[in-house]
């Protein structure tokens with residue numbers, strides 16, 4: 001445990017145990033400033049001591065209603081929304097009336113706060129035939145590629161293929177019952193030649209989803225090949241980025257930065273169903289120009305995906321078991 005003048009940082013392998021410990025020591029109203037997963041898999045939770053941050057916030061704003069401000073700040077900070085973003089969201093709540101600390105926030109009201117800082121792309125229209133889905137390991141890339149391809153194929157009668165590369169824990173035979181063609185490749189197999197051949201074989205498809213991992217740790221996952229494929233696809237594709245609620249703000253911000261030269265259509269927020277704190281991704285989306293396009297709402301393929309709306313994100317935020 002690290003202590004500064006007005007903050008304290010807790011470290012441990014289980015964030016729920018840490019939260020319990022924090023609430024026992026500092027009370028239920030404690031203000032959590034950030035929750036980060038460190039590279040060594042431990043969680044680091046920073047809290048404000050004696051609610052000083054909250055007092056500071058209230059002092060520095062033209063509050064339309066003190067109760068609204070205080071309850072919103074608790075709601076935001078408890079799940080790790082960053083200070084500057086929370087400040088912006090609080091400044092924008094003047095249109096919200098009738099919320100008190102006791103009554104809490106309804107999905108409708110909280111969705112207004114979220115949509116004041118995050119762009120939601122509810123009407124998704126793919127403009128390129130090749131859609132790259134990229135992101136960190138285990139962020140749900142393969143699941144999202146299959147979910148979208150199967151749903152579009154079944155519901156909209158669009159002819160889809162999925163190209164998936166390496167490390168998939170998903171049983172891709174689940175697509176047997178659909179018209180979606182799946183190319184499952186090992187990272188070593190992936191290269192510009194294979195890519196050109198797949199592109200030729202899928203010429204008469206309406207949409208081809210390329211589920212490509214990011215290049216991490218040099219060549220450990222056939223990285224160079226994948227990087228070459230990402231570059232080759234860049235001029236003729238658009239990209240969806242899979243963001244996983246479990247990753248830290250810094251890690252996800254790095255991913256968005258690394259992919260910023262691609263034609264980024266939007267991102268897919270996965271594992272919203274797992275009751276994880278959503279403050280990190282809310283802050284990230286609020287700070288970036290990238291719209292939120294889809295939500296991954298469970299492990300079932302193809303059902304557990306939906307277009308992202310501020311109401312649904314608010315619902316998952318308010319129903320997070322993190323509180």
Ligand SMILES: Nc1nc2c(ncn2[C@@H]2O[C@H](COP(=O)(O)OP(=O)(O)OP(=O)(O)O)[C@@H](O)[C@H]2O)c(=O)[nH]1
Pocket residue numbers: 136137138139140141142143144165166167168169170213270271272273274295296297298299300304
């Ligand atoms: N609960 C839940 N589980 C999910 C969701 N998306 C993916 N999963 C699960 O997370 C695990 C990893 O998903 P994948 O789709 O294989 O992720 P990936 O990014 O392709 O993983 P790699 O290719 O190994 O980097 C699987 O067990 C999925 O069932 C989601 O939205 N909610």
Ligand SMILES: [Mg+2]
Pocket residue numbers: 141142143164165166167168169211
């Ligand atoms: Mg995968």
